[in-house]
Amino acid sequence: MSRRVLITGATGEIGLLLAERLRDDYELVQHGRTPRTQEQEEQLQEADLEDYEQVRALMDGVDTVLHLAGSASPDSAWEDVLGANIIGLRNVLEAAREHGVRRVVFASSNHAMGMYDRHEQWPVYPHHLPRGDSLYGVSKAFGEILGRYYHDQHGLDFIALRIGWMSGDPTLVDEDVLRAMWLSQDDTEQVFRRAIEAEVTFGLYYAISDNPNRRWDLTNTMLDLGYRPRDSWTEFEPEDIVEGGAAVRDNWPEDS
């Protein structure tokens, strides 16, 4: 019998991708607010993640939660981060514990460690102290710590993926540090598949493609999860690259 997998935030960019690509191998439950596909028109589970009872209602029979929902912008105000990311994440973990869910895979972010990037203090390793570059980044670090507690205290599997920058085309920017954190759609699918199935029960993992100029360690992602990134932004021809890195810096890409 295939695992029942709840995707929170299945209407976001990564959620949509995973809903499409995992549907043949898992029994999916898609959560979100605004349907983006015909399937979601019919099946999308609405739930306010700030309301614990509504979160509980999503968990019936669930084996694995892919928790993607939440405020996804480094520009988010405190009130948004508090509700969607801090209270919402806690509700997901608590409801998962209560329902005996096996594993929560948490969409963390490079922004949980982004202040190292801002100061160009590289490489960044998973054992480095959290250092958010925004209230959003701090909320992702909080999620990692609360998840570790639920793992240590309650035996819930918890895998945090610090997602870089998912995009179909890395040449949309010409800034080295952004391209270095590119995560292709295929590698996104792979790293989430590995996070669902890997035997490891806890860990903090960078999730980016095999970009040779990367600043973030992939060693434990490869060793613990068996992740084998197949793409790199360097596979794109240089002439494809669009100018305008400075302008893009003001619109630092969100990671979901």
Add this chain to the structure above:
Amino acid sequence: MSRRVLITGATGEIGLLLAERLRDDYELVQHGRTPRTQEQEEQLQEADLEDYEQVRALMDGVDTVLHLAGSASPDSAWEDVLGANIIGLRNVLEAAREHGVRRVVFASSNHAMGMYDRHEQWPVYPHHLPRGDSLYGVSKAFGEILGRYYHDQHGLDFIALRIGWMSGDPTLVDEDVLRAMWLSQDDTEQVFRRAIEAEVTFGLYYAISDNPNRRWDLTNTMLDLGYRPRDSWTEFEPEDIVEGGAAVRDNWPEDS
């Protein structure tokens, strides 16, 4: 002119001690709910730290905040931790930033790292990843991370003291790990004085006495803050030690 120092939670155990011992050297503003001294009957500033406007009203002219207020028990429920520790701490940092406060000294806790202790994974160093042993401990780790963000982003000085177990008499327990985290009243005073005055502008520091069986690193507390612990639980005569460690384990001491 002496610094104006706001003590939040001045009615707690550590708050009362500091209010008494720092009064001659600083212009104190004492915040709390229930007055515990004659002076507090007259001067105590009441403020709900979950209400941002009330927190702002405490900050006028303040140079340093000693942030001791909050839920102080490892047994605290999520709702208490969320309100008093997460929202309250954020409000203190944001109001401090808005008012140009120089420094916030944050009463963190050994419980922010307590899962290492539970698993006897010693020694614990300040560069180890946060690993709370309770929702309370997780909230203290969150405070450290949010404080680091306010330091990095806004230039606010932020000193986190991971307080061990403050007590007048360490022989109240016979459990080795508890006595190892003992912090005498004199050393409490000293480490807070150093945290107010030290030239360092950010750091995470263990605050315990000079207990030879300690599991937690004091190197950076001594080097960065100039802390020189003068006491040790071993100075107490063995015959003073009360039996009953097992019973005490069920009542793991709170740190404020």
